[in-house]
Each structure stands twice: as C-alpha cells, then as structure tokens.
Amino acid sequence: MKEQLQALEKEALQKVEEAISLKELQDVRVAYLGKKGPITEVLRGMGKLSKEERPVIGELANKVRGQIADAIDSKKADIEAEELEKQLAEETIDVTLPGRPVPTGGPHLLTSIVEEIEDLFIGMGFEVREGPEVETDYYNFEALNLPKGHPARDMQDSFYITEDILLRTHTSPVQARTMNMIQGERPVKMICPGKVYRRDTDDATHSHQFTQIEGLYVDKNVRMSDLKGVLDRFAKQMFGEERQIRLRPSFFPFTEPSVEMDISCKMCNGEGCSVCKKTGWIEILGAGLVHARVLEMAGYDPKVYSGFAFGMGPERIAMLKYGVDDIRHFYTNDIRFLKQYHQA
Amino acid sequence: MFVSLNWLKKYVDIDQLSPEDLAERITKSGIEVEGLEHFASPANNVVVGYVESCDKHPNADKLNLCQVNVGDETLQIICGAPNIATGQKVAVAKPGSVLPGNFKIKKAKLRGVESNGMICSLQELGVEEKFVPKEFASGIFVFPEDAEIGVDVTEPLNLDDIIMELGLTPNRSDALSMLGVAYEVAAILDVPIRLPHTDYHTDEEKAADQVSLTVEAKEQNPYYGAFLVKDVKIGPSPLWIRNYLMAAGIRPINNVVDITNYVLLEYGQPLHAFDFDKLGSNEVVVRMANEGEKLVTLDDQERTLSSEHLVITNGKEAIALAGVMGGADSEVTEQTTTVLIEAAYFDGQTIRKASKEFDLRSEASNRFEKGVDPNRVRKAGERACQLLQDYAGATVLDGVVEYDQLDYSEKTVTIWTSTINDRLGTNISNDQMADILRKLNFNYEQDGETFTVYAPTRRQDIVIFEDMLEEVARIFGYDNVPFTLPSGGAQAGGLTKQQELKRHINQFLEGAGLSETVTYSLTSKERVTELVSPEVAEKMVSSVSLAMPMSEEHSTLRLSILPEMLSSVAYNLARKQANVAYYELGSIFISKEEKVTKQPDEQLRIAGALTGEWLTHPWQQEKKVVDFFVVKGILEALFESLNIDVTFSQAKVDGMHPGRTAQLFINDRAIGFAGQVHPQLQKDYDLKETFVFDINFDYILEIHENEPKFAKIPRYPSVTRDIALVVDQSVQAGALEATIAHAGGELIKDIQVFDVYQGEHLAEGKKSIAFSLFYQDPERTLTDDEVEASYQAILEAVGKEHNAELRG
Ligand SMILES: [Zn+2]
Numbered sequence A: 001m002k003e004q005l006q007a008l009e010k011e012a013l014q015k016v017e018e019a020i021s022l023k024e025l026q027d028v029r030v031a032y033l034g035k036k037g038p039i040t041e042v043l044r045g046m047g048k049l050s051k052e053e054r055p056v057i058g059e060l061a062n063k064v065r066g067q068i069a070d071a072i073d074s075k076k077a078d079i080e081a082e083e084l085e086k087q088l089a090e091e092t093i094d095v096t097l098p099g100r101p102v103p104t105g106g107p108h109l110l111t112s113i114v115e116e117i118e119d120l121f122i123g124m125g126f127e128v129r130e131g132p133e134v135e136t137d138y139y140n141f142e143a144l145n146l147p148k149g150h151p152a153r154d155m156q157d158s159f160y161i162t163e164d165i166l167l168r169t170h171t172s173p174v175q176a177r178t179m180n181m182i183q184g185e186r187p188v189k190m191i192c193p194g195k196v197y198r199r200d201t202d203d204a205t206h207s208h209q210f211t212q213i214e215g216l217y218v219d220k221n222v223r224m225s226d227l228k229g230v231l232d233r234f235a236k237q238m239f240g241e242e243r244q245i246r247l248r249p250s251f252f253p254f255t256e257p258s259v260e261m262d263i264s265c266k267m268c269n270g271e272g273c274s275v276c277k278k279t280g281w282i283e284i285l286g287a288g289l290v291h292a293r294v295l296e297m298a299g300y301d302p303k304v305y306s307g308f309a310f311g312m313g314p315e316r317i318a319m320l321k322y323g324v325d326d327i328r329h330f331y332t333n334d335i336r337f338l339k340q341y342h343q344a
Numbered sequence B: 001m002f003v004s005l006n007w008l009k010k011y012v013d014i015d016q017l018s019p020e021d022l023a024e025r026i027t028k029s030g031i032e033v034e035g036l037e038h039f040a041s042p043a044n045n046v047v048v049g050y051v052e053s054c055d056k057h058p059n060a061d062k063l064n065l066c067q068v069n070v071g072d073e074t075l076q077i078i079c080g081a082p083n084i085a086t087g088q089k090v091a092v093a094k095p096g097s098v099l100p101g102n103f104k105i106k107k108a109k110l111r112g113v114e115s116n117g118m119i120c121s122l123q124e125l126g127v128e129e130k131f132v133p134k135e136f137a138s139g140i141f142v143f144p145e146d147a148e149i150g151v152d153v154t155e156p157l158n159l160d161d162i163i164m165e166l167g168l169t170p171n172r173s174d175a176l177s178m179l180g181v182a183y184e185v186a187a188i189l190d191v192p193i194r195l196p197h198t199d200y201h202t203d204e205e206k207a208a209d210q211v212s213l214t215v216e217a218k219e220q221n222p223y224y225g226a227f228l229v230k231d232v233k234i235g236p237s238p239l240w241i242r243n244y245l246m247a248a249g250i251r252p253i254n255n256v257v258d259i260t261n262y263v264l265l266e267y268g269q270p271l272h273a274f275d276f277d278k279l280g281s282n283e284v285v286v287r288m289a290n291e292g293e294k295l296v297t298l299d300d301q302e303r304t305l306s307s308e309h310l311v312i313t314n315g316k317e318a319i320a321l322a323g324v325m326g327g328a329d330s331e332v333t334e335q336t337t338t339v340l341i342e343a344a345y346f347d348g349q350t351i352r353k354a355s356k357e358f359d360l361r362s363e364a365s366n367r368f369e370k371g372v373d374p375n376r377v378r379k380a381g382e383r384a385c386q387l388l389q390d391y392a393g394a395t396v397l398d399g400v401v402e403y404d405q406l407d408y409s410e411k412t413v414t415i416w417t418s419t420i421n422d423r424l425g426t427n428i429s430n431d432q433m434a435d436i437l438r439k440l441n442f443n444y445e446q447d448g449e450t451f452t453v454y455a456p457t458r459r460q461d462i463v464i465f466e467d468m469l470e471e472v473a474r475i476f477g478y479d480n481v482p483f484t485l486p487s488g489g490a491q492a493g494g495l496t497k498q499q500e501l502k503r504h505i506n507q508f509l510e511g512a513g514l515s516e517t518v519t520y521s522l523t524s525k526e527r528v529t530e531l532v533s534p535e536v537a538e539k540m541v542s543s544v545s546l547a548m549p550m551s552e553e554h555s556t557l558r559l560s561i562l563p564e565m566l567s568s569v570a571y572n573l574a575r576k577q578a579n580v581a582y583y584e585l586g587s588i589f590i591s592k593e594e595k596v597t598k599q600p601d602e603q604l605r606i607a608g609a610l611t612g613e614w615l616t617h618p619w620q621q622e623k624k625v626v627d628f629f630v631v632k633g634i635l636e637a638l639f640e641s642l643n644i645d646v647t648f649s650q651a652k653v654d655g656m657h658p659g660r661t662a663q664l665f666i667n668d669r670a671i672g673f674a675g676q677v678h679p680q681l682q683k684d685y686d687l688k689e690t691f692v693f694d695i696n697f698d699y700i701l702e703i704h705e706n707e708p709k710f711a712k713i714p715r716y717p718s719v720t721r722d723i724a725l726v727v728d729q730s731v732q733a734g735a736l737e738a739t740i741a742h743a744g745g746e747l748i749k750d751i752q753v754f755d756v757y758q759g760e761h762l763a764e765g766k767k768s769i770a771f772s773l774f775y776q777d778p779e780r781t782l783t784d785d786e787v788e789a790s791y792q793a794i795l796e797a798v799g800k801e802h803n804a805e806l807r808g
Helices: A002-018 A022-033 A038-048 A053-091 A109-122 A151-156 A172-182 A224-239 A292-297 A314-322 A335-340 B019-029 B170-175 B178-189 B239-247 B255-267 B348-357 B363-370 B374-391 B417-424 B430-439 B465-476 B497-511 B534-539 B562-573 B628-641 B679-684 B697-703 B733-744 B784-802
Strands: A134-136 A165-167 A188-197 A209-220 A245-252 A255-264 A281-290 A305-312 B002-004 B032-038 B046-057 B060-069 B074-079 B089-093 B108-110 B113-115 B162-167 B202-206 B212-215 B223-230 B271-275 B283-288 B294-296 B302-304 B310-313 B318-321 B339-345 B395-398 B401-404 B411-416 B443-447 B450-455 B580-590 B601-611 B613-617 B622-625 B647-650 B656-666 B669-677 B690-696 B719-728 B748-757 B766-775
Touching: A002 A022, A002 A038, A002 A053, A022 A038, A022 A053, A038 A053, A109 A188, A109 A209, A109 A224, A109 A314, A109 B497, A172 A188, A172 A209, A172 A292, A172 A305, A209 A314, A224 A245, A224 A255, A224 A281, A224 A305, A224 A314, A224 B417, A245 A281, A245 B019, A245 B170, A245 B465, A255 A305, A255 B465, A281 A292, A281 A314, A292 A305, A305 A314, B002 B239, B019 B032, B019 B162, B019 B178, B046 B074, B074 B113, B170 B178, B170 B363, B178 B255, B178 B430, B212 B223, B212 B401, B223 B283, B223 B374, B239 B255, B255 B271, B255 B363, B255 B374, B271 B318, B271 B374, B283 B339, B294 B318, B310 B348, B339 B374, B348 B363, B374 B395, B411 B417, B411 B465, B417 B430, B417 B465, B430 B443, B430 B450, B430 B465, B450 B465, B497 B580, B497 B601, B497 B628, B497 B697, B534 B580, B534 B669, B562 B580, B562 B601, B562 B690, B601 B628, B601 B697, B628 B656, B628 B669, B628 B690, B647 B733, B656 B697, B669 B679, B669 B697, B690 B697, B719 B733, B719 B784, B733 B748, B733 B766, B733 B784, B766 B784
Parallel strands: B202 B395, B212 B283
Antiparallel strands: A134 A165, A188 A209, A209 A305, A245 A255, A255 A281, A281 A305, B002 B162, B032 B162, B046 B060, B046 B089, B060 B074, B108 B113, B223 B339, B223 B395, B223 B401, B271 B339, B283 B310, B294 B302, B310 B318, B411 B450, B443 B450, B580 B601, B601 B690, B613 B622, B647 B656, B656 B669, B669 B690, B719 B766, B748 B766
16 A cells, blocks of 8 residues: 555656646646545555554555645646746837827927016016007007107007007006006016017018017115116026126116116127127116106106116027027927927 | 227327227217227238329220339339329339238239239228219229328228227217217216317408398297308318218218218217308298298209298298208309308207108208207307318308307206115215216216206206216216115015916916917908907907008908918928927907907917827827817816816807817807818818817906815715617717706716717617716715616606617
8 A cells, every 4th residue: 555655646746747737737636636536545445454554554645645735836836937927928019119109299489488587587576467469559658758759669660550559569568557557555566578569570580579578676765786686686597697797778768777788698608709799798688777757657756666677578588598590480380490499 | 870989089088998998888888889890901011102104004005004102112003093193192002012801912014014013992992882982983092182102001091990880879869979979988988078179260251241041940940050151162171081981981072061071970960061152042041841842952852841841941942951951952062162051950850750751861860850969059060160261271251140049058957875876776975976977077066965967968868867867877887786686575476367377278288289389469351350269250340450561461460369370380281290289378359349449359369270190109000180079178178177167069160160160168158169170261271181279268267266176085986877879860969968967867977978870780860879877976875776767767858858769
C-alpha cells in the first residue's frame, strides 16, 4: 500500500508538471484528489490493514494529498501569471500613434491684453466700467474741455451720425458719465476699456476701429507723483521689473498738466536701437492731471478734488509685447494669427 | 517745425551740448523732437573758385573748358552745366575730394582734354532738390560776387547744419518760430537770449501820405499794419537767408519773398508783400467778402468767396484772401519797385474756415489759426523793413499805417508754492520757484510763497493755474517728481456682474473649442440687414448709418455680429483654412426711430460661426463634421453652466436654412437663433456649410443669478425605464418630451433621447423615438408600482396627444 501511494504521488506530480492550462490542472485535481480518486480508493482498503499499520498509512496518504494539492496550487499560480502576461502582451498598443484631438479655442489677443490690464488695475483698487460706443457730442468732446471749434478736435476726426451723435473717439466719455453720475459726492477710481473709432484709413499702423483703456482717479489730494507711482507699477508688471518709466510734457485737452509716458526700450535696454528710434525709450501712453474745467463740469470742486487720468492702446501694447507688425492683423481674424495667442 | 541749429545759434548758445543731448533735453521738457537730420554733409576739399575763362570744349559741343582760380592755383576743369559762364564764383570739388554718396573726384581726361576737378551743383553737395532755388535747379550753383575765393564751401553753404524736427502739440504754437524755440531752449539750458535788431532809416516821405487804411471787419482783424518800401531791387536774397530757408524746408525765390518768409520763421508772424503799383488804388480796406465775390489767387485759381471769408481789398475788389493767400494781380515780380508789407493779426477761426474750405493750408494760415503773438505783429513788419533796406536796396517810408484794437495785455496767474507741491507731490522751495520763472523769462511778483505771474503774450496757452503748474513741472523736471502711491482710502476694485459674466461665457466657449474674434462694428448697408435675429428685427426701425462714411464697406453700424464674422470665415477659407469655429461677444446698435436723432440702443450679443470638421481622428476612423447638433450641444452646455433653461424650437429666419434653424427661448422670450446659413447666402459669402448662432447677452445677464443654489445629493437610487414610441414623422422629439415630463409626474428627474429610427420594420411616414426615463425620490426608495403607474400615464398621454404607440 505504501508503494501504491508513493507511485500515485509520483504519477500525480508528473501530471501537474505537464499541465499547461488551468483546465488541465483542474482535471488533475479532480482525478487525484476527488472523491472518486485513487487516493480515496487506497484509503477505503485500509480496513484490511493491521491496527499498527493503519495510522502510518493514513499519515502517508494525507501527506501525499498535501503534496499534490500544494503542487497544483503552485502550478496554478504559475499558469495564471503566464496567462496574464499573455493577455497583457496582446493588449499592448502603439503609444506613439496620435491621440484623439479635442477641439480647442481661445481668447483674442486684444481680449487677453485688456483682461491683463484690467486685473492689474483691479489689484490697485480700480473698478472696471463701460459705456456706449455711440456717444453724444457733449460727452465725447464738450464735457472733456473740447468745445465746438476747438483745434484739438482736428486731431481726432470723427465718425458723426448726426450733428450731435457720433462714434466715440476715445473711452473718456465713460469717465465723464461716471463723474457726472456721482456728482462730486465721492472719489472715483476706474478704468474703462472699449472700442473706439476714428476717421483713419486702415493701413499697417492705423485702424478706423481700435481699442482703448483709459483710467481715472479723482479724490482729495491726488498728486502727479501718485500718477507716476501707479504708472510705474503698471509698466513693471506689464513689461517686466527692469523697465524704467519717464514722463514727458505733452498736451491733451482734458488734462493739465499733460504728460506722455515712455518705458525704457526692452530691445536695447535703453541703449538705442531701431525699435526705439535710437532714443532708448518707447512711448506707451498719455496721461495727466484732470483739467480743472473737466472736474467742474462733472460737479467736482477743483479746489477740493484733484485727479489723474491716463489712456493707452492695447493694440500698441500687443504690438510692442508680441512684435505684431500690422494693426490689421487684429481685425482680419486669420485663424492662424488667433491661435498663436491661445497659449497661456 | 524744422529748426536749423546753425540758425538757432544766432539767438542762444547751444554749443555746450551735442545735438543729440539738446534734442533729449527739449523732448523731456515738453516739445517732442521727432527727428535730427543733417541738412547736407560737410564738404570735403570743395572750395569757392573763380571762373577766369570758359570756352567750348574742342571735341564736344555741350561741354565747356574752364580755367578756375581756386586761390592757390588755377585748375582746368571741364563742365557740362548749361549755366556756367566766365566771371562766376562756383563750388569746385578739387581732385581727391569726396562728394556725398562716396563719389570720389579724380583727375580725368574728357574727350582727350584734361579735367582737374568738378564744378558742383547744390544737389551734388547733398542738398535736397526740392529746396534748391529754381535758377540753380538744373545747373551749377553760383555764389554771390562777394564770396571769397579759395575758402571751403561748408560754411558759406551751411552744409554742416543739423535740422531738428519738432512735433508740436496744439498748445505750443509759440514754438512755431525760431524766437519761440530760442525762448524754450533758453529756459531749458538757463542761457540768455539774443533778440534780432530791427533798426532802419526812414525816408522823409510818409507812408500815410501814400496809402489809407480802413478796417471794416474789426472783430476778425484787430490789427493791420501797412509798411511801404520803395526803390526795391528784386534779386536773390543773401546767401545766409537762402541757406536758412532751405534748411527750414522753404525754397528761396527772390529777396522780397525770402525776407517775408524769413521773418515768418523768425517771429512766427506771417507777412504779405503786395506790389504797391499794382494795388489798383491807394487804399487798403479789410472787410468780409461779398457773397459770390471772385478772387484769382497766387496759384492762378479763381476762388468764389462768401461772407464768411475775410479779404484785403483795394477799396473796390479783393486783392488777397486774408491770412491764406495773396491775389495774383498784386504779386511781387521782377519788375516790382514799391512794396506794401502787410503785418496783421487775423482771427484764427476765420482763417481756419477759409484754409480748410479752399484746402490752402500754408505756413501762414497755420500760424494765424493757432494765434500769433500780439507783441510781434508790428515788430515783424519792422524786421522786414530792416532786411529789405539791408538786402533789397529798399528805402522805407516813414511810419506805419495801422489799425490797432489788439489786446496786448498779459494774463495774470497767481500760483502758490505749497499748492504746486500739493499737486505735484514735490518739495519745491520758494527760491526754486523764482528761479524757474526767471529761466522761463516770465515777469512775476513774489510775496512769500505767492507768485503773481505775468504770462508773456508769446505764450497764449498760459491762462489758468494749471497751465503754470505744467510750466513749473516741466522746468523742474518730471524726473525729479517722486514715485508715490495714492494715499486715499483703500477701495476694493473689481469687475461688474456684467464683466464677470462676459468672462465666464468667453472662457466657456473657448473651452468648448471656439476662438474669439474681434470684427468691425461698421459694416456695409447691404450686409447690415443680413442674419438679424428675429426679435431684433421686430424691435428696430432703422439701421444707424454714418453721415460721412469713408467707404461703403464700413458705413453702417451692425445689427448682427454675423455678417462681418462670416466675411472673416470666408477669408480663412480662401487661405485653405477650412476648419473654423468662431465666437464674439459684442454690441449691436438698434434704433427705434425712422430718422436717427438719439443714441441707438446698444445690445450685447454672443454670436458664433462654425464650419468644416469639428473633430477628426483618422486612424481610428473617427470624423465629425460640424452640424446643427454640434452647435446646439455647445449652447445647451453653455446654458447649463449658467443654470438657465433654454428651449429650441423650429423657426424660419431670413438668410437661414428653413429646415435647419431653431429659435431660442428663455421663459418664452425669444433671445436669438441657431442653425445653418441658407445655401444661397453661403454662396454669396463664398462659404461651405456653415452653422451660426446669435444670442442676446443682455437678457442672460438680466436673469442670471450669480450664486448657484445648493441641491441635496440624493441618497436613494434612481430607477431607469426605457420607452420607445412610434409616431408620425412630423412629431418632434421636443413635443414628446414635454408631454412625457408633464404626464410622468414629479418623480421623473430626467428624460434622455437614446435612439431615433426610421426605415425598415416601420410603416411609411413613421419614425421611432426612444427615451430613457430616470425616476427618483430624494427621500426614499421607489416602488415598482409607482414607476409603473407613471409609465402607464405617459403611454396614455402620448397616445392621446401625439398618436404615439409603443414600438412592438
Ligand atoms: Zn531700443
């Protein structure tokens, strides 16, 4: 009997070894360890054995069972691992093939610039206000110290609809409207972005429609040095910490004194190059202290209140920052141009 | 304004600075120097020579063989200029000299005869052709007789001059004169100024005995001065005057004209010279023109005048359009001997009107328009008389015949050091203030920190305190103003609700794959009526057009963003960019009047246009071309992101595909449309199949609530039932869905179409639409009976309302 069991063990282990699939392994398990299997058969014949032999054979039979079961389990793990490996190998893809595209869009460069400037001034406590693009002569000119017949009206030949209604030539009327609404009751600190229109023939540097952002701060004790400080912060955040600014006297009817702000040229670091016309400086915006008559017309007492205003063109800023060489690019909407500026 | 630095040196010392540094200082102090150019280039080995003899070249008809004395030697030079003659003094480039353009002069043989140099024209010395006096334009330049033989021509011809171009803002018309620029430079550099002298001898004969003056248009002409000079010999003006005129960009003509131009540039005061013998009378009358009165001006054009034009007359007829242009009849010519010099102050607005109307903008009109200095009017006349006496042999008659109601008063402006410092944020002392006023050459009285400033009449721009604030700031220097930040109470800046919503919508649409455009608000009269949303068309009465458009293309304000956007799409298509997906958020302009008298309503709209492939992934055989449902999907998601219910219903919109267009509604209010552009219009624009949308942003803003409301996350599972219904083809999914939602009761939380089918196994004219119904109660688990009851109710309702049957 002992020999019988040992032979069975050998035979079963051999079969386990030979099995190549889980199914075959299961067959081996059923064949040798099942209720009708040979080991069970052997144990059934134990009644014929002597009292001394019974436990010895019993122990041996269990040991053989255990050996076979262990071998099956171990083989099963091997086969499973193999099969998984095979499956994974079959599932392998070519990761260098192109991915499924997602439709992508993005903002217009002008909107990006305008929002960047808005956020920058919001950070300094400015509100963002907007107003109509079709304006009255009063708000566009008269309230800004530009009475009819004023020579400076020539500077910005306008698109009139009637004698009193026109397409605004700047966003300053929004400031006039806002001040008029508040009537000198509290300070104003605002910027107004928007579209403006002038009688210019469209070419590389002119556009009959363009964008403007103007700013206004009216309060008690607003000083030229405050304007300088605010503009310096703007220039450094917009164009880089290394940029210097300078103010030069200029003329605008709604400010007095009026200044123009230049920043040191980024191309040559102020040494002088073709971009800055060898001056080392690039003109960025116009500004000044709000004209006393403008304050008065809007209901602010110029003896109590003072203020500063500034205005800039996002197209010009975009052209300087990104080297755009023709203002018409902003309005042609060539998808290849637009997409260049969709990256953050 | 072109400023010759050599000329400027007559009035102020500027040699301490390089031209570049001077330009920088002037720019920083308020007048922008826009350019710094060499007038010509300094000559190199070019001297004044005397033509001792001039004979025909033995072998060439058109050439001359000249012997030219250049001081230390006599050179034989062959010259082809038609105006060469014996006895002339000319500019000789000696062998070894280099002319502009790196043109090297060498000894040479011309047709067998030796030539040792070149006799030069002004152009060959680097002077621009348009400034060269006419008599020398096509030949060599001839010096006046007194030119010194052998000297370098650089100085006599002013070749080393540097021209500074000033960009003047409207307030700085004081710098439209050399003296004005000199005052500015004197203030900046803190140097003294030298004024020109105007002394001359006068004849015993009195001007007043020869001519009488009447000014009728007193308001338009507060000052008129007539000077008379006789025995004038017309000829070239002295070289230095010609040089300065050329440097300033004016071509020399003859001594009388050149002198009036010279004084114009020097004093900023335009003068006019009449040939007194051709005046037609002995009187000057200044009046407004008669309606329809005719005048032939210097340019030989006949001008028809109106009562708004100021004219100088001889008592009978107009002889000049005041301040703008003289008449041809009284023009100074070679034969002129007696000249009437007019020095007058004309009203700026009157002159502007005339110069604009006749398109006769000139150096003179420009200065009158901006206002000349009252104190320089008579002075300029005197300066002209002095120069005519010195350089045109003139005898000046005694006195000036004048009418004078001019206001010579200086404006008084009071300033306080403390107020100036408050406005500038500076710390200027009283002494510094006084110093600044002294540099400016302004008279003032000081009492502690109070300065009473008398603004000189040359500075008409200084009227109020702020004007003086500007003067102080610019002379003190903006670089010396500190950087501060506003001290006022901290105020929270921010965006309005409208701007926040705009940004949200922009970001959403960009995330959904659309690119933002910025198109023109002005479109053509033809395009403006296209693709106008029905609810806009209903409201508007007329479109808003410009009174004087620059082109038909941009003549009318848009009623829809789409026409200009579609033009942009076509632009891309024409450049092989077939896949375009655009959106724009911008204003349209709606007028409710027949004839526009008020500002139109401005309404913000969100528009978009999509064409071509929406998504392609070729190697996985995936390709989605833009269709109605791509657009609708984007819009549905947009409105979901805004938590707004929107419905789409079949609609007919002008310019749109009749079967593929929906109108959009929020709370039963029409807010726009979406769909395919009509194939006919697509063809007009050169487009392929293009889908568009156009929605009222303002209404969305009106109803949008910023804060999303919190809804509990359901704790109990939902139950899903599917229902497939067979209906007539005309029945729309939206209608079925509405019935299902109504009949199904409030346990239905969502209804989704998952299949639409027509064809085999279905009767002709029928289609099947299958819905998934999602039931849920947030408070408990649903029972089968409840769901079944709802399901039966739905079946009954769709049967009754839509003749729908359960698909077998
Ligand atoms: Zn540079």
